Amino acid sequence: MAMDVVVLGCGVAGLSAAVSAAEHGARVIVLERAPARDRGGNSRYTSAWMRMSSPDDVSDDLVDLLVERGHGAIPPDYVDTTTRDVAAWPPNVRSYPFNDPEVIDALVTNAPPTMHWLAGHGIGFTYYEPALLETGSVRMGPSGGGLAIVETLVGVAERLGVEVQYETTGRGLLFDDTGAIRGVRCWSRHRGGFDIEAPNVVVASGGFQGNVEMMTRYVGRHAHFARPVSAGGRYNKGEGIDMMLAAGAAPAGQYDMFHACPMDPRSTHPEPMVGVVNFGILVDDRGHRFLDEGTDRYELFYDEVAWTVMRRRNGLAWFLFDQRLLDVPNVRSRIHTDVDPVRGSSIADLAARIGVPTGALERTVRAYNAAAGPPGPYDVSRLDGVGTEGLVPPKSNWARPLDESDLYAYPIMCGSTFTCGGVKITKHAEVVNNDGDVIPGLFAAGETTGLYYNLYVGATSVLRGLVFGREAGRRIGELRAKR
Ligand SMILES: Cc1cc2nc3c(=O)[nH]c(=O)nc-3n(C[C@H](O)[C@H](O)[C@H](O)COP(=O)(O)OP(=O)(O)OC[C@H]3O[C@@H](n4cnc5c(N)ncnc54)[C@H](O)[C@@H]3O)c2cc1C
Numbered sequence: 001m002a003m004d005v006v007v008l009g010c011g012v013a014g015l016s017a018a019v020s021a022a023e024h025g026a027r028v029i030v031l032e033r034a035p036a037r038d039r040g041g042n043s044r045y046t047s048a049w050m051r052m053s054s055p056d057d058v059s060d061d062l063v064d065l066l067v068e069r070g071h072g073a074i075p076p077d078y079v080d081t082t083t084r085d086v087a088a089w090p091p092n093v094r095s096y097p098f099n100d101p102e103v104i105d106a107l108v109t110n111a112p113p114t115m116h117w118l119a120g121h122g123i124g125f126t127y128y129e130p131a132l133l134e135t136g137s138v139r140m141g142p143s144g145g146g147l148a149i150v151e152t153l154v155g156v157a158e159r160l161g162v163e164v165q166y167e168t169t170g171r172g173l174l175f176d177d178t179g180a181i182r183g184v185r186c187w188s189r190h191r192g193g194f195d196i197e198a199p200n201v202v203v204a205s206g207g208f209q210g211n212v213e214m215m216t217r218y219v220g221r222h223a224h225f226a227r228p229v230s231a232g233g234r235y236n237k238g239e240g241i242d243m244m245l246a247a248g249a250a251p252a253g254q255y256d257m258f259h260a261c262p263m264d265p266r267s268t269h270p271e272p273m274v275g276v277v278n279f280g281i282l283v284d285d286r287g288h289r290f291l292d293e294g295t296d297r298y299e300l301f302y303d304e305v306a307w308t309v310m311r312r313r314n315g316l317a318w319f320l321f322d323q324r325l326l327d328v329p330n331v332r333s334r335i336h337t338d339v340d341p342v343r344g345s346s347i348a349d350l351a352a353r354i355g356v357p358t359g360a361l362e363r364t365v366r367a368y369n370a371a372a373g374p375p376g377p378y379d380v381s382r383l384d385g386v387g388t389e390g391l392v393p394p395k396s397n398w399a400r401p402l403d404e405s406d407l408y409a410y411p412i413m414c415g416s417t418f419t420c421g422g423v424k425i426t427k428h429a430e431v432v433n434n435d436g437d438v439i440p441g442l443f444a445a446g447e448t449t450g451l452y453y454n455l456y457v458g459a460t461s462v463l464r465g466l467v468f469g470r471e472a473g474r475r476i477g478e479l480r481a482k483r
Pocket residue numbers: 008009010011012013014031032033034039040041042043044045046047048049050146168169170171204205206207229230232233235236237238239240270271417418445446447448458459460461462463465
């Protein structure tokens with residue numbers, strides 16, 4: 001049967017596109033690399049918090065953050081140009097890597113109807129309860145997390161006649177002589193290589209966090225020490241982004257950046273973060289401190305911690321703390337690893353247990369303790385200003401001495417949550433080429449699109465996947481109706 005749409009990927013972005021296109025009368029096929037039991041990529045494993053204060057309102061800070069963190073080095077005349085209607089922009093502005101106002105506006109405007117659409121398919125919502133020092137804006141998420149969205153939308157898609165082909169990988173885009181999409185080159189273990197013809201393709205196959213070659217190509221040295229946080233991320237090997245770039249798509253998003261978190265390498269928890277590293281100290285496998293652990297609130301600093309750990313020898317560090325931290329109410333809600341910390345009755349005992357040189361660790365902990373503020377409980381409600389004196393690197397906040405007779409340590413590695421390099425899209429999720437024009441029939445949504453620069457805007461990736469996936473499906477329906 002001839003298809004109208006091929007969707008690559010079965011996460012929130014791909015499923016939103018598939019359901020929405022089918023609701024608009026299109027015949028849709030979804031290709032998913034994973035087996036059915038593990039479908040849905042990162043979306044399957046995320047809590048899926050969204051920067052929304054209710055189904056009707058995005059958070060007050062959403063637009064400002066997407067603008068502030070929405071570019072690298074944008075020329076001033078391009079900024080002036082963006083006050084004009086997008087149709088009047090020169091091609092080089094349309095293809096430039098920055099978050100253009102129309103796309104941000106589309107995200108914000110389409111978020112509430114997208115939430116109501118989800119609710120119409122049976123998704124309920126819940127609200128995030130900040131723990132410890134988190135001060136970010138209100139966050140809303142689906143009851144049951146991303147898994148609920150994946151499983152619900154797969155069911156809806158199937159009822160609408162969408163076929164999902166598992167263990168099938170999209171490997172290349174097919175074009176006709178006019179440069180319009182005509183299908184996808186696929187591969188599956190059972191069928192080998194084959195083509196699916198369709199005039200529309202939605203590339204929603206996630207980022208490249210599961211591909212060490214692309215991670216190294218874009219992120220650089222030591223990228224092989226970063227591991228996808230969730231099992232879902234391991235399926236995201238970047239072909240979707242590669243095939244769009246090969247077709248002339250304009251790159252967008254910060255290619256050398258990925259959203260990262262400090263996590264316990266021993267754990268199989270789907271998000272084994274250790275979200276308290278700003279309270280104790282971090283040492284590398286030689287026993288040396290290497291950054292100011294108290295630089296800022298965890299939520300503004302944890303990417304930086306993870307990237308820095310990735311670049312240490314062996315991509316590994318140890319987070320040292322004592323009972324003082326475990327006494328903080330709710331602290332366990334910020335430590336997701338399911339493996340206990342290593343415990344030592346002296347610095348030497350701990351050093352032996354974690355395989356760090358004893359002398360170096362003793363010098364590090366003692367120098368830190370001598371420079372730290374007075375003993376006392378951690379004030380987790382603010383940057384407490386209790387800093388070290390004369391220590392290099394310093395610790396600017398929460399510098400309480402550690403109890404040398406009862407130390408704990410978690411191993412820490414860099415978890416890659418998702419990559420930030422993707423392609424430029426219009427407000428309708430159409431892929432823009434390097435000449436500033438839309439590639440006919442080619443759409444992208446979710447992690448394959450470039451929206452983040454400098455620092456990820458927390459709790460927006462699921463939202464972007466849902467909004468632009470759904471919009472891609474709607475736009476395909478609209479264009480089909482006009483033909
Ligand atoms: C532990 C964790 C917590 C997170 N928490 C949040 C949060 O609270 N809020 C938030 O906004 N974001 C969060 N994120 C990020 C967010 O979950 C993802 O960025 C988002 O779900 C991505 O959706 P997607 O549809 O673009 O990609 P994915 O959900 O990753 O789906 C991509 C799909 O494409 C498939 N695929 C890959 N390559 C191919 C191919 N070539 N052919 C066919 N199929 C292919 C994969 O198997 C996968 O099913 C979190 C991520 C993780 C891992």
